[in-house]
Amino acid sequence: MTRAPRRGPYVCGLDAAMDVVSGKWKVLILWELEHHGIRRFAELRRGLTGVSEKMLTQHLREMEQDGLIHREVHPEVPPRVEYSLTEHGIALNRALEPLGFWGRDRLRREGISTVEREGVVERRCTAAS
Amino acid sequence: MTRAPRRGPYVCGLDAAMDVVSGKWKVLILWELEHHGIRRFAELRRGLTGVSEKMLTQHLREMEQDGLIHREVHPEVPPRVEYSLTEHGIALNRALEPLGFWGRDRLRREGISTVEREGVVERRCTAAS
Protein backbone atom coordinates (compact mmCIF):
# COMPACT_ATOMS: atom_id res chain seq x y z
CA MET A 1 0.00 0.00 0.00
CA THR A 2 1.25 3.45 0.82
CA ARG A 3 1.90 4.03 -2.85
CA ALA A 4 -0.10 1.71 -5.05
CA PRO A 5 -3.53 3.37 -4.97
CA ARG A 6 -2.18 6.92 -5.04
CA ARG A 7 -1.77 9.16 -8.05
CA GLY A 8 -5.01 7.69 -9.24
CA PRO A 9 -6.56 9.28 -12.28
CA TYR A 10 -7.51 12.66 -10.95
CA VAL A 11 -10.54 14.50 -12.10
CA CYS A 12 -9.04 17.93 -11.45
CA GLY A 13 -6.47 19.82 -9.40
CA LEU A 14 -8.60 19.98 -6.29
CA ASP A 15 -8.86 16.22 -6.48
CA ALA A 16 -5.09 15.87 -6.61
CA ALA A 17 -4.61 18.25 -3.69
CA MET A 18 -7.14 16.41 -1.56
CA ASP A 19 -5.37 13.13 -2.27
CA VAL A 20 -2.09 14.51 -1.03
CA VAL A 21 -3.68 15.93 2.10
CA SER A 22 -5.96 13.01 2.93
CA GLY A 23 -4.70 11.11 5.93
CA LYS A 24 -5.46 11.63 9.56
CA TRP A 25 -2.21 13.40 10.45
CA LYS A 26 -1.08 15.04 7.20
CA VAL A 27 -2.22 18.58 7.92
CA LEU A 28 -0.98 18.31 11.50
CA ILE A 29 2.47 17.32 10.24
CA LEU A 30 2.37 20.20 7.78
CA TRP A 31 1.67 22.68 10.55
CA GLU A 32 4.24 21.20 12.93
CA LEU A 33 6.92 21.64 10.31
CA GLU A 34 5.62 25.07 9.32
CA HIS A 35 5.97 26.43 12.82
CA HIS A 36 9.16 24.65 13.84
CA GLY A 37 11.08 24.64 10.58
CA ILE A 38 12.97 21.46 11.32
CA ARG A 39 11.75 18.57 13.46
CA ARG A 40 13.10 15.17 14.34
CA PHE A 41 10.98 12.05 14.27
CA ALA A 42 10.54 11.83 18.03
CA GLU A 43 9.72 15.53 18.24
CA LEU A 44 6.94 15.12 15.71
CA ARG A 45 5.67 12.10 17.57
CA ARG A 46 5.50 14.04 20.81
CA GLY A 47 3.91 17.01 19.08
CA LEU A 48 1.09 15.03 17.45
CA THR A 49 -0.61 13.61 20.51
CA GLY A 50 -1.98 10.16 19.81
CA VAL A 51 -0.15 9.32 16.59
CA SER A 52 1.37 5.85 16.35
CA GLU A 53 4.93 5.41 15.13
CA LYS A 54 3.74 3.35 12.20
CA MET A 55 1.31 5.99 10.96
CA LEU A 56 3.84 8.76 11.45
CA THR A 57 6.53 7.05 9.37
CA GLN A 58 3.96 6.02 6.78
CA HIS A 59 2.61 9.55 6.39
CA LEU A 60 6.10 11.04 6.36
CA ARG A 61 7.14 8.68 3.57
CA GLU A 62 4.08 9.51 1.49
CA MET A 63 4.61 13.22 1.96
CA GLU A 64 8.25 12.83 1.01
CA GLN A 65 7.23 11.00 -2.15
CA ASP A 66 4.74 13.76 -2.87
CA GLY A 67 7.53 16.32 -2.60
CA LEU A 68 6.02 18.07 0.41
CA ILE A 69 8.75 17.43 2.93
CA HIS A 70 12.50 16.96 2.93
CA ARG A 71 14.06 14.08 4.88
CA GLU A 72 17.68 14.25 5.93
CA VAL A 73 19.39 11.33 7.61
CA HIS A 74 22.47 11.99 9.69
CA PRO A 75 24.52 8.79 9.88
CA GLU A 76 25.24 9.09 13.58
CA VAL A 77 25.20 6.43 16.19
CA PRO A 78 22.02 7.41 17.90
CA PRO A 79 20.29 7.82 14.51
CA ARG A 80 19.12 11.33 13.71
CA VAL A 81 16.61 12.16 11.01
CA GLU A 82 15.42 15.67 10.36
CA TYR A 83 12.25 16.64 8.53
CA SER A 84 11.45 19.99 7.00
CA LEU A 85 9.06 21.46 4.43
CA THR A 86 9.97 21.82 0.78
CA GLU A 87 8.82 24.87 -1.15
CA HIS A 88 5.85 22.86 -2.39
CA GLY A 89 4.94 21.98 1.17
CA ILE A 90 5.12 25.62 2.16
CA ALA A 91 2.89 26.54 -0.79
CA LEU A 92 0.42 23.85 0.25
CA ASN A 93 0.23 25.36 3.72
CA ARG A 94 -0.53 28.74 2.19
CA ALA A 95 -3.25 27.19 0.06
CA LEU A 96 -4.77 25.55 3.12
CA GLU A 97 -5.04 28.77 5.12
CA PRO A 98 -8.41 29.94 3.75
CA LEU A 99 -9.84 26.52 4.51
CA GLY A 100 -8.60 26.84 8.07
CA PHE A 101 -10.30 30.20 8.42
CA TRP A 102 -13.54 28.83 7.05
CA GLY A 103 -13.38 25.94 9.48
CA ARG A 104 -12.78 28.23 12.42
CA ASP A 105 -15.82 30.26 11.45
CA ARG A 106 -17.82 27.08 11.27
CA LEU A 107 -16.72 26.01 14.73
CA ARG A 108 -17.66 29.42 16.04
CA ARG A 109 -21.15 29.53 14.58
CA GLU A 110 -21.84 25.91 15.50
CA GLY A 111 -20.56 26.49 19.01
CA ILE A 112 -18.22 23.54 18.79
CA SER A 113 -15.21 23.74 21.05
CA THR A 114 -11.79 22.54 20.01
CA VAL A 115 -9.74 20.17 22.04
CA GLU A 116 -7.38 22.02 24.31
CA ARG A 117 -3.94 20.52 24.36
CA GLU A 118 -0.41 21.61 24.96
CA GLY A 119 2.21 22.40 22.35
CA VAL A 120 1.77 22.82 18.66
CA VAL A 121 -1.93 22.26 18.66
CA GLU A 122 -2.37 25.47 20.59
CA ARG A 123 -0.18 27.31 18.20
CA ARG A 124 -2.16 26.05 15.23
CA CYS A 125 -5.41 27.24 16.71
CA THR A 126 -4.02 30.66 17.41
CA ALA A 127 -2.08 30.97 14.19
CA ALA A 128 -4.08 30.26 11.07
CA SER A 129 -7.10 28.51 12.39
CA MET B 1 -23.54 6.18 10.81
CA THR B 2 -23.60 9.29 8.69
CA ARG B 3 -23.82 11.35 11.86
CA ALA B 4 -22.44 9.52 14.88
CA PRO B 5 -18.68 9.85 14.35
CA ARG B 6 -18.85 13.40 12.96
CA ARG B 7 -18.36 16.63 14.87
CA GLY B 8 -15.65 14.83 16.77
CA PRO B 9 -13.47 16.91 19.02
CA TYR B 10 -11.58 19.01 16.54
CA VAL B 11 -8.07 20.12 17.07
CA CYS B 12 -8.50 23.33 15.07
CA GLY B 13 -10.46 24.96 12.29
CA LEU B 14 -8.61 23.23 9.50
CA ASP B 15 -9.51 19.96 11.13
CA ALA B 16 -13.19 20.87 11.16
CA ALA B 17 -13.10 21.95 7.52
CA MET B 18 -11.40 18.75 6.43
CA ASP B 19 -14.04 16.72 8.23
CA VAL B 20 -16.81 18.44 6.32
CA VAL B 21 -15.03 17.97 3.01
CA SER B 22 -13.80 14.41 3.54
CA GLY B 23 -15.76 11.96 1.46
CA LYS B 24 -15.05 10.74 -2.01
CA TRP B 25 -17.58 12.95 -3.78
CA LYS B 26 -18.01 15.99 -1.53
CA VAL B 27 -15.87 18.46 -3.43
CA LEU B 28 -17.27 17.21 -6.73
CA ILE B 29 -20.81 17.88 -5.49
CA LEU B 30 -19.71 21.31 -4.30
CA TRP B 31 -18.41 22.19 -7.73
CA GLU B 32 -21.39 20.74 -9.57
CA LEU B 33 -23.68 22.97 -7.54
CA GLU B 34 -21.34 25.94 -7.84
CA HIS B 35 -21.40 25.86 -11.61
CA HIS B 36 -25.03 24.91 -12.14
CA GLY B 37 -26.69 26.73 -9.28
CA ILE B 38 -29.51 24.24 -8.92
CA ARG B 39 -29.34 20.54 -9.70
CA ARG B 40 -31.72 17.64 -9.35
CA PHE B 41 -30.68 14.29 -7.94
CA ALA B 42 -30.47 12.53 -11.27
CA GLU B 43 -28.55 15.43 -12.80
CA LEU B 44 -25.93 15.19 -10.06
CA ARG B 45 -25.75 11.46 -10.55
CA ARG B 46 -25.11 11.85 -14.25
CA GLY B 47 -22.60 14.63 -13.61
CA LEU B 48 -20.49 12.65 -11.14
CA THR B 49 -19.46 9.71 -13.27
CA GLY B 50 -19.17 6.57 -11.20
CA VAL B 51 -21.02 7.64 -8.07
CA SER B 52 -23.50 5.16 -6.64
CA GLU B 53 -26.98 6.31 -5.70
CA LYS B 54 -26.40 5.29 -2.10
CA MET B 55 -23.23 7.35 -1.77
CA LEU B 56 -24.80 10.35 -3.47
CA THR B 57 -27.80 10.47 -1.12
CA GLN B 58 -25.56 9.83 1.87
CA HIS B 59 -23.18 12.64 1.01
CA LEU B 60 -26.03 15.00 0.17
CA ARG B 61 -27.64 14.33 3.56
CA GLU B 62 -24.39 14.94 5.41
CA MET B 63 -23.75 18.15 3.52
CA GLU B 64 -27.29 19.28 4.25
CA GLN B 65 -26.73 18.62 7.96
CA ASP B 66 -23.47 20.56 7.77
CA GLY B 67 -25.34 23.51 6.31
CA LEU B 68 -23.50 23.42 3.00
CA ILE B 69 -26.42 22.70 0.70
CA HIS B 70 -30.11 23.41 0.57
CA ARG B 71 -32.57 20.63 -0.27
CA GLU B 72 -35.99 21.47 -1.63
CA VAL B 73 -38.61 18.81 -2.25
CA HIS B 74 -41.40 19.52 -4.72
CA PRO B 75 -44.35 17.24 -3.89
CA GLU B 76 -45.06 16.32 -7.47
CA VAL B 77 -45.96 13.03 -8.94
CA PRO B 78 -42.69 12.26 -10.57
CA PRO B 79 -40.82 13.36 -7.44
CA ARG B 80 -38.58 16.36 -7.87
CA VAL B 81 -35.84 17.37 -5.44
CA GLU B 82 -33.59 20.32 -6.05
CA TYR B 83 -30.21 20.90 -4.46
CA SER B 84 -28.35 24.19 -4.23
CA LEU B 85 -25.52 25.73 -2.24
CA THR B 86 -26.11 27.74 0.91
CA GLU B 87 -23.98 30.79 1.62
CA HIS B 88 -21.73 28.64 3.76
CA GLY B 89 -21.31 26.21 0.90
CA ILE B 90 -20.39 29.06 -1.41
CA ALA B 91 -17.86 30.33 1.13
CA LEU B 92 -16.39 26.84 1.37
CA ASN B 93 -15.93 26.75 -2.37
CA ARG B 94 -14.10 30.08 -2.21
CA ALA B 95 -11.86 28.70 0.55
CA LEU B 96 -11.10 25.64 -1.56
CA GLU B 97 -9.99 27.60 -4.61
CA PRO B 98 -6.34 28.11 -3.58
CA LEU B 99 -6.10 24.41 -2.88
CA GLY B 100 -7.42 23.70 -6.37
CA PHE B 101 -4.81 25.95 -7.91
CA TRP B 102 -2.04 24.30 -5.91
CA GLY B 103 -3.26 20.89 -7.04
CA ARG B 104 -3.34 21.93 -10.66
CA ASP B 105 0.26 23.14 -10.40
CA ARG B 106 1.19 19.82 -8.86
CA LEU B 107 -0.42 17.89 -11.69
CA ARG B 108 1.41 20.05 -14.17
CA ARG B 109 4.88 19.64 -12.67
CA GLU B 110 4.36 15.92 -12.06
CA GLY B 111 3.10 15.46 -15.59
CA ILE B 112 0.01 13.69 -14.36
CA SER B 113 -2.90 13.91 -16.71
CA THR B 114 -6.44 14.33 -15.49
CA VAL B 115 -9.21 12.06 -16.59
CA GLU B 116 -10.98 13.46 -19.59
CA ARG B 117 -14.72 13.17 -19.33
CA GLU B 118 -17.75 14.94 -20.55
CA GLY B 119 -19.78 17.50 -18.68
CA VAL B 120 -19.01 19.17 -15.41
CA VAL B 121 -15.69 17.53 -14.92
CA GLU B 122 -14.35 19.43 -17.88
CA ARG B 123 -15.73 22.65 -16.56
CA ARG B 124 -14.09 22.11 -13.19
CA CYS B 125 -10.73 21.59 -14.80
CA THR B 126 -11.01 24.71 -16.85
CA ALA B 127 -12.56 26.86 -14.15
CA ALA B 128 -10.77 26.86 -10.83
CA SER B 129 -8.60 23.84 -11.06
Added chain:
DNA sequence: TGGGGTACGCACCTTCGGGTAAGTACAGGA
Protein backbone atom coordinates in the same frame (compact mmCIF):
# COMPACT_ATOMS: atom_id res chain seq x y z
C1' DT C 1 -48.24 -4.71 -21.05
C1' DG C 2 -43.92 -3.82 -20.02
C1' DG C 3 -39.98 -0.89 -19.92
C1' DG C 4 -37.85 3.29 -18.23
C1' DG C 5 -37.46 7.40 -15.20
C1' DT C 6 -37.59 9.67 -10.30
C1' DA C 7 -35.57 9.70 -5.60
C1' DC C 8 -34.55 7.24 -2.68
C1' DG C 9 -34.13 3.03 1.55
C1' DC C 10 -32.07 -1.27 3.04
C1' DA C 11 -29.04 -5.32 3.39
C1' DC C 12 -24.85 -7.29 2.27
C1' DC C 13 -20.02 -7.38 1.11
C1' DT C 14 -15.26 -5.79 0.17
C1' DT C 15 -11.61 -2.71 0.79
C1' DC C 16 -8.69 0.23 3.07
C1' DG C 17 -7.14 3.41 6.70
C1' DG C 18 -5.59 3.35 10.94
C1' DG C 19 -4.32 1.16 15.58
C1' DT C 20 -1.67 -2.31 18.60
C1' DA C 21 2.13 -4.76 19.72
C1' DA C 22 6.36 -6.68 19.02
C1' DG C 23 11.14 -6.79 17.09
C1' DT C 24 15.74 -4.44 15.45
C1' DA C 25 20.75 -2.48 16.15
C1' DC C 26 23.30 0.37 18.69
C1' DA C 27 24.71 3.40 22.50
C1' DG C 28 24.65 5.85 27.03
C1' DG C 29 23.32 5.93 31.83
C1' DA C 30 22.07 3.73 36.51
Added chain:
DNA sequence: TCCTGTACTTACCCGAAGGTGCGTACCCCA
Protein backbone atom coordinates in the same frame (compact mmCIF):
# COMPACT_ATOMS: atom_id res chain seq x y z
C1' DT D 1 23.38 -5.84 33.65
C1' DC D 2 19.35 -3.95 32.62
C1' DC D 3 16.73 -0.03 31.06
C1' DT D 4 15.96 3.82 28.02
C1' DG D 5 16.14 6.28 23.70
C1' DT D 6 16.57 6.59 18.53
C1' DA D 7 14.06 5.62 14.13
C1' DC D 8 12.07 2.72 12.32
C1' DT D 9 9.80 -2.33 10.29
C1' DT D 10 6.67 -6.13 10.41
C1' DA D 11 2.53 -8.74 11.40
C1' DC D 12 -1.97 -8.71 12.79
C1' DC D 13 -6.62 -6.76 13.67
C1' DC D 14 -10.79 -3.82 13.63
C1' DG D 15 -14.14 -0.64 12.10
C1' DA D 16 -15.62 2.59 8.83
C1' DA D 17 -15.98 4.01 4.06
C1' DG D 18 -17.63 2.89 0.00
C1' DG D 19 -19.78 -0.34 -3.68
C1' DT D 20 -23.49 -3.70 -5.42
C1' DG D 21 -27.89 -4.96 -5.87
C1' DC D 22 -32.66 -5.19 -4.83
C1' DG D 23 -37.22 -3.07 -3.51
C1' DT D 24 -40.60 0.94 -3.71
C1' DA D 25 -44.63 3.91 -5.39
C1' DC D 26 -45.94 6.38 -8.95
C1' DC D 27 -46.04 8.01 -13.65
C1' DC D 28 -45.32 8.37 -18.88
C1' DC D 29 -44.48 6.34 -23.31
C1' DA D 30 -44.43 2.80 -26.84
